[in-house]
Amino acid sequence: EAAVTQSPRNKVTVTGGNVTLSCRQTNSHNYMYWYRQDTGHGLRLIHYSYGAGNLQIGDVPDGYKATRTTQEDFFLLLELASPSQTSLYFCASRGQGYTEVFFGKGTRLTVV
């Protein structure tokens, strides 16, 4: 089965702090995604990428940067974390077309 690994699994940071969430996929998938999950909102797309060096803006990009350094690695950066960014973050990958999206186990971020 396709593998998507996120780190860290849990993170607590202070308001205004700097946070980087990491994601690695070993599926040779072109597409990678960052979603946030909040009760009542489902999964909302932050950023996505179709290859190393590429970045596409999702539906809720404000306050987030992302970078795809290699085919395997996709990072989400919060440079000035705010309490509104407390959430469960999922990374995912997908091959071409209407194929299945595979999710990592998530990172729970708390901004205090």
Place this chain on the structure above:
Amino acid sequence: GDSVTQTEGLVTLTKGLPVMLNCTYQTTYSPFLFWYVQHLNEAPKLLLKSSTDNKRTEHQGFYATLHKSSSSFHLQKSSVQLSDSALYFCALSPMSNYNVLYFGSGTKLTVEP
């Protein structure tokens, strides 16, 4: 724009009863629809998918039929089990940007003994 609506936030049922979770969508062109299931403290996983109008798709006892005339893709099961308790998401890949997956807000299904 492209969007997915799930009207029920919470559904509670007794084991053995049938269930239908509603999903409607909005998109300009022919879509690809998905149902994902997320068990407690786990990642979402694909349950089933379809792009064919009026054709029933089944997996693990769940089934759904895409009806383009009513923009719906409701998830059904004839007899729920305790292990079906989970969060269910309907999702859409629009033809205009088929590499993106847009999710509904989710329905939490709780099955009681």
